[in-house]
Amino acid sequence: MLAITAPTVDARPATQAASHHTDARARAAALVARMTLDEKIALVHGLFPPMARGKTKHELIPSAGHIDGIPRLGVPLVRETDASLGVANQVNQRKGDVATALPAGLATAASFDPEIAHEGGAMIGSEARAKRFNVMLAGGVNLTRDPWGGRDFEYLGEDPLLAGRMAGAHIAGVQSNHIVSTVKHFVLNSQETGRMVSDARIGEAALRESDLLAFEIAIEQGNPGSVMCSYNMVNGDHACESHHLLTDVLKHDWGYQGWVMSDWGAVHSTVKAANAGLDQESGQELDSEIFFGKRLKAAVEAGKVSMARLDDMVTRYLTGLIETGAFDTPEPKTPQPIDYAAHAKVAQAAEEAGLVLLKNENNILPLAAKARNIVLIGGHADVGVLSGGGSSQVRSVGGVPIEIPLKSGAAASFARVTYHDSSPLKALRAALPDAHITYVDGSDPVAAAKAAKAADIAIVFATEWRTEAEDVPNLSLPDNQDALIGAVADAQPNSVVVLETGGPVLMPWLAKVPGVIEAWYPGQRGGPAIANVLTGMVNPSGRLPITFPAAASQAPRPKPVGLDTLNKLEAQAAANPADAGNHPLKTFPIDYVEGSNVGYRWYELKGEKPLFPFGYGLSYTSFAYRNAKVTGGKQLTVSFDVVNTGKRAGADVAQIYVTRKGSGTPMRLAGFKRVELKPGESRHVTLVAAPRIVADYDTKLPGWRIAGGAYEVALARDASDRSQTFTVNLDPATMKP
Template sequence: MLLDGFVLALTAAAVSSPAAAQSAPATEQAGARSSGTEVWRDTARSASERADALVKAMTLEEKLALVHGLFPPQTKSPPADMIPSAGYVPGVPRLGIPTLRESDASLGVANQVEQRKGDVATALPSALAMAAGFDPDLAYAGGAMIGAEARAKTFNVLLAGGVNLTRDAWNGRNFEYFGEDPLLSGRMAGAAVRGVQSNNIVATVKHYALNSQETGRTILDARIDETALRESDLLAFEIAIAEGKPGSVMCAYNRINGDYACENRFLLTDVLRGEWHYPGFVMSDWGAVHSTEKAANAGLDQESGQELDSSIFFGAPLADAVAAGRVSNARLDEMVHRILTGMIATGTYDHPTPTAALPIDYNAHADVAQRVAEAGIVLLKNESNLLPLAREAKSIVVIGGHADVGVLSGGGSSQVRSVGGAPVEIPLTSGAAASFARVTYHASSPLRAIQAMAPQASVTFVDGTNPAVAAEAAKKADIAIVFATQWQTEAQDAPSLSLPDGQDALVGAVAGANPRTVVVLETGGPVLMPWIDRVPAVVAAWYPGQRGGQAIARVLFGEVDASGRLPISFPRSASQLPRSEPVQAASGASTEGAAANAALGDAAKLPPYPVNYREGADVGYRWYAASKQKPLFPFGYGLSYGHATFAGAHFTGGDSARSSVQVRNDGKRTVTVVPQLYATVPGTQTPRLVGWARRELKPGESASLTIDADPRLLARWTAQGWRIPAGSYKLTLATDAEHAIAETNVNLVGSVAASNSNEIRGNKAAKKKTH
């Protein structure tokens, strides 16, 4: 299979020393170019060997051209084959090295402010929605769909794969990430990246690392203890890279413990290359480069969107630095070697994208987006089984959220111009995101979908701008459904976790007028719910994507089970969080932060401000456990319309940890169960997710489920590397981070120190095979 071949190729590249790509004498390089022996085209060879040959065949000018890329919206005298997009890096036609045509693509092939007039794409739900499905196979399908569209549009690099943990609930880009847990985030992102790259194009994993806030992101200095960093955010990246094999990793805007991410030798060379043996290339975020020699020598391989930096650091300054020996020829060759390795291993080199756009089956792709949305919608509350709604309801009033015309999407570089157009699009008049973000809705009307589900009912719409008018309409209806929205965007964080624009008052008024009120949340993450005790049914739909209206209606009416589980905890109040207000407000640096976002290249002129991550590795549900608090809704939580029972839970220890359980659907509806296995590791006080299962059961169906603990989550970071401590581990089989099915203590024999957690995983697998 293509995927298997890709994994083998990248694995082969990983074990080959980058020293092989270092510079050879000029006569040897000339010989390689003139001999006619094109070793780089031999697909039987490893990606690393082929990259070696290409590097030897390239001129100095060709190498220098490959390590920095253009930003098309600001490029003067653009090449003839450049199209408006995120980035462009010219290829080397004589050697078959393709031009890199890069697109933003976290949730679909982006076209934020319609640079390419009339070009639409399929919009997936937000990454949080995808993570709520707890289904890597569905994440793979979403990635494969995006990758197919990108290839058909002639792109061969997708800037997709956000792995940053959602440390702060108001982070403007939380909707682009996979939640607060490193195992869930790493596995889901890895699956999505594999899906993208199944189309023979490069995907990235980003933003490496600790890009946990947006306002002031270019001047933020993330401070964290190394052990805590290793066991949280870096572990998420490590898992995503191990399982996704991305062709590229994108370094972040912020500093980490003093050094910018894109010139942080500890992250880029010591960890990524030295410990994880990552063979691909590191590209910068757009506007995240601040130096030439320091960045290149630290491990940055390619400067992206060079016009957004204060200088084109990897252009003439890099050529001068190489000539003067401040950056060695060997290091330049390694930079090029890694770029070529990423291109070859992903199939980008051998399978060039078409020269003209190809047709796309948008209907089939929309089906994928709808399946992702349906799997990720979370039923948070359902008193008296108000949901699913009966088709026999005589009158339903739909209130607010522009639900008459569409569903909300998140803003910024991930914005997709979806098929069907944007029925609502509101330009920003101020703020760091104003130049590239608009409040945009996808044309998928929940109102029309609800009308289709209940054709005998009177289904009306009230815009919700006047709570009194909405309450009056609610009094006259059998059911009131309030659509509450919170728009989030890259470049700025939410000022509050409260619903904006007086929507809490709207929900309160409607709930007071109609005891059969349902609230549907379209948000970028958690929001506060001061009305929760007065509303019988609450659904978290996130940003539900191109078919969001249909997906919401199908869940509300029980066409599909409510099967999503929270990938991020919902607090009762902001005071429960490690930081009780947005970081920029706490630091007093909001003005500087906005300025830094507006002019990325000028960030070096502004003083950094530190953010101390006092929670360390205890992110999200671990923080609640460590601080002995109960969130409003915990990580992993989600109700179902069916009824399943768990029995006979069994736990084993020894060489590895495992749990098995019998589950039976005792209800009359199909039900989805997502049992989760948590472990409390010796030397820690908080549980961590070590595995889960997702299974759909028909009425009366039973199944035996087994969950193997991922050894990477059982390990602790020590001065000697990763080690699974010998001793007693508390294992908890649960429906979420707060509600146990069964628990016990097991003893593990532990492991010898390993250089990284993937070696621990490999050692455990080898040990199992010998038994």
């Protein structure tokens, strides 16, 4: 791992804030006591720079958000930038400004390595600081409940323990640069279709055991300065107006001391939102009106929102800035130099650790030395690799070889189909200088099949683009790519498919193809990373952080809820543009029938066999688990030896799953460890099951309850592996919510 350091800045002497919550809050409260009412109000709503020209006397950098400071009290100006994959610059609003692009969040999650997540966070946080930002809207942790989710690629998979730990490490990395990281989107922003009007419905215990648990772990481990509430409704209340979520759960049960900011355009009221626990209105120009400006001042003066509540809002904002060091670390007066070459290595390492080898029949990979005639087909592999769209979109170092504006749809104003300038073709030619490597664009399946037949091996690059604000309508590869792969495989039995997708896709051609790699959205060094795995310079070690279904019907919902209605409204608008907007998509429910059985738990509950299970991934070497010992009592511990039984160095991801015996509850991931081993090397590993994973949430307690008795434990390679199972007894125990 490369060590990433923040740009050098001058720190104010003797003013470094203590990390302890109490000290930071006391300091914040003392500042608030010296503020006027107008000064307090000014800190609880922020500008959206692209629409806020002339609203501040300070420089307005085109970005996500801007909040003026209070110079007389030393309160700093705050500049906010998207997002978790790098310093975003959607649609090139800061002309010529580039940044290092990490691979998709799913790629980072597939590493099962919190250190990878921390390094990536530290790197992008350092670039944000160098570009004069002190709040980064990074830390997406929404669970993948549906395989077609438009933003699934940004997040960290379907399991709360994996997602929570990886997000916590990522947040801590960002904040190591003395800037705020914002965990988001709180909570159940699980689909993009109708995201402003959907009402997520789920029981309290199920929510605590799934999506809320992922946030709880991320907050505990990362201590983010801010939490962002989501667009959607939850059980009848807008997420940014939910007293239960923002105050009862987040602030009371979890003791969170930072501030809750809204998502951009997610505020719908003044009094209800403020009293529910929303502390700051973000990007005010995107709301129907400014709710936390003059309206909030009037509500405070009328006693509808108490002065104590307003003071708490501002205190929490300052506490988040103080605890992270953002308060006491002055922004650079000008953009600072960035070591993009070093940062590119971080992005490449993340992709190499998260790329997943799904199939390797007859050891077709790594590419044999005798393969002298290789053809690459499709996916624009001659010029670059695909990137996901939306607020996480990074204009990466090296340029944009392909950028396609959208002509319609909810994402058209801020997303473009974009490729990073990182050509797999060029990387493979550099890695295999003695081979003859050609490229065919794949637009003509017949021509592609002919080129494949003439080669020793064909490598098809298949792409599927996803973006914020829109879900994909189905799980099939778009643009007739399934037919292309089928034609190539029929012509050339030595074919490999490299998938650049934002989530699971169906693979009707799988039986014909001996090699398949899931590369996700590979980031700005995706070309070399993919080439290194194809050639064996890097041994693949990623494991799926999401289940790949064998059919869309296996998932709880085969397609986005509300999509048919939305398509009908869009068709009506296209037919009669003058009437467009008069019939908006109305509030509709999404019943999360799976409850806490998200992803692989749903498949086990329903007895469905997926195409590839959660936790699955192959290697160019082999591993064995030996001498396993399971102990119970007050905590569940599994100790064992991991042995590299093959001839290559590689990394394995050992996993343990657990369920209470006889409960009928699907097994849950309770611990994992990534282990790197040389050929023949053995390492002793001890995994302690996370207590809240072993427990169930008891609403009557309320809190977590471990029922005493027998538990079944699986030491496994993936969520479906039951080759080594054990029974152990645990003592009863309870934990606070």
